[in-house]
Amino acid sequence: MPYRTSFIPKGMAGLNLNAPYRGFWKCSPRNIWRRAMVRVRLCAKEKRMFRRLSIVAASLLAITAAQGQAQNAQRQAERDLFAKIVEIPTVEGQTAEFKKLTGLLSAEFRKAGITDIVVKDHDGTQTLIARWPAAKPSGKKPILLMAHMDVVAAKESDWKYPPFKFREEDGYYLGRGSNDNKAGLTGIVLALQYLRAEKFQNTRDIIVLFTGDEETSGNSARRAATEWRSLIDAEFALNSDAGGGSVFPDGRVEGFGMQIAEKTYADYKLTAINRGGHSSAPRPDNAIYALANALTAVERHRFTPMINDATRATYEALSKGDSGQYGELVRRFLANPTDRETADLLEAMDSGSTRTRCVATMLSGGHAPNALPQKAEANVNCRIFPGVKIEEVRQQLQALAGPDVTVTAVEGSQTPETAPTPLRADITEAYKAAVATRFKDAPVMPFQSAGATDGAFLRANGIPVYGFGGLWGIVGAREGAHGLDERVWAEGFHGQVPIWMEMLRRVAG
Ligand SMILES: [Zn+2]
Known part of the structure; x- marks a missing residue:
């Protein structure tokens, strides 16, 4: 016992x-x-x-x-606040729900004595910006803490339990948004409340940016980085949507990730137009065949392998811990990142990490079963490696598609093209030290996201963004972000708070 x-x-x-x-x-x-x-x-x-x-x-x-x-x-109070936040269905278009959430969060900040709060009402959603002014100003620029309030829609009939009813099961907290990104958001609120309560003397302003459309348009972050810049301007940002750790079921820690780069998101429309005709008299020119051939060419194409500071750092960390075949491949790629064969093998295991990737995602065509098609159209979604231009990819797709198909970039679909945020030893060390309060000697691994977050809009406008999170999950466990039965490891949810607090003591103390 x-x-x-x-x-x-x-x-x-x-x-x-x-x-x-x-x-x-x-x-x-x-x-x-x-x-x-x-x-x-x-x-x-x-x-x-x-x-x-x-x-x-x-x-x-x-x-x-x-x-x-x-x-x-304390644990019960943290859980109660989290439950309230998860149960507000902040799905795209539900403007009233965003108002409820910003109302709740504003009250939580005020309770802790943080009263400089601005709520922006825009684009059918809301953005919350709160500022804790420096207690002992050092002249250093503020730091910015980021999370998003919106969640991906959830179809109740597909879920085991109603997605917006918070519940606890098998050591997990369940509910849409519990993992992405309401746990991180709640962690920031709690850490600030506790730091206020212990009279933490911050030497620089701490600003919070809670966005309302990260999963969709990204207007909150785009506007924050530009029109509302004076409210959020900071030396750097810590993005809770792009950090956090993983722990093996036996308790050994695998590591904590720090996102420093993102691929660019872009959709392209491939369109084949044809004069059509009677289907009893087929001709060699046919919009559906032209489009199908273009898509096959896209499927077979391999973009040029690439490497940058973010992916190199990830591969270096991975190669250290792996003496097997995968480690050998990684070392070969690090030694020669232009080696296509090695890059292809790595790509097969970890899709999207060594290059730009494009994939067909939507298809339509024809207008009647007994007519030659006048139009066929497909959407090709690309995740572009930093450093490659959206237009360059369009030209490559056009070359692959041939003259019978026109490739256009879908207006408004793109995230900004951004370079990786330069690694800073002081931030990496602070991250390690913060995590060490719970997991001694846990490695911090810089990485590049294949997906996009709000961080891209800030990076594109000159604010360095580091993915940071104290939250952790269990290696190999399903967490259902964007999918069914989303959940977050309860121990990781509560455990993130002291890690955030230690990080803030180090970067803002
Ligand atoms: Zn997210």
Whole structure:
């Protein structure tokens, strides 16, 4: 029963409570505790000693119990706040729900004494910007903490439980958005509340940016980085949507990720137009065949392998821990990133990490079963490696598609083209130290996202963004972000808060 050891008050741990009772003893304080327990008669000296020890022990036990109760109450309060946040269905188009959430979050900030709060009402959603001014200004620029309030839509009939009803099961908290990104968002709120309560003397302003359309248009982040720049301008940003750790089921930590780069998102339309005609008289020119051939060419194409600071850092970290075949491949790629064969093998295992990738995602064509098609159209979605232009990819797709198909970039679909955020030793070290409060010696791994986050809009406008998170999940466990039965590891949810606090002490203290 190892948990019992914590009930032995300090200073009494040396007493051997398990020593066999022998029945005879002299009047001495030795083994007094045990003797008292077995209700033997005590001599006067022993009685005095026992009374004194009892008082000390009782007060220590009371303190331990009170601490335990306080911890339980704190955990319950954190869970309650998280439940409220998850149960507000902040899905695209539900403007009233965003108002509810910004109202709730504003009240939480005010409760902690953070009163400089701006809520922007825009594009059918809302954005919340809150500022905690420096207690002891050092002249350093503010730091920005990021999360998004919106969640991907969820079809209730497909879920095991209603997606916007918070629940706990098997050590997980369930609900749409629990993982992406409401856990990170709640973690930021809690960390700031606790730091305020302990009178943390921040030497620079801490600004919070909670966006309302990360999963869709990215207007919040785009506007924040430009029109609302004076409200969020910072030396750098920590994005909770792009950090966090993974822990093996046996408790060993795998590492914590720090996103420093993102691929560019872009959609392209492939269109084949034809004069059509009667399907009883087929001709060699046919819009559907032309489009199908173009798509096959796109499928077969391999873009040029590339590497940058972010992917190199990831591969270096991975190669260190792997003496097997995968590690060998990674080392070969690091030695020669233009080696296509090696890059292809890596790409087969970790899709999107070595180059630009494009894939057909939508298809339409023809207008009647008995007519030659006048039009066929497909959407090709590309995730472009940093450093490659959206227009360059369009030209390559056009060359692949041939003259019968026109390739155009879909207006408004793109995220900005951004270069990786330069690695900073002080930030990486602070991240490591913050994580070490829970996981000693856990590695921090810089990485590049194949997907896009709000970070891109800030990077594109000159604010360095580092993915940071104290949250962790279990290696290999399904978490359902964007998908079904989304959930977050409860231990990781609560455990993230002290990690955020330590990070803020280090970068803003
Ligand atoms: Zn997200």
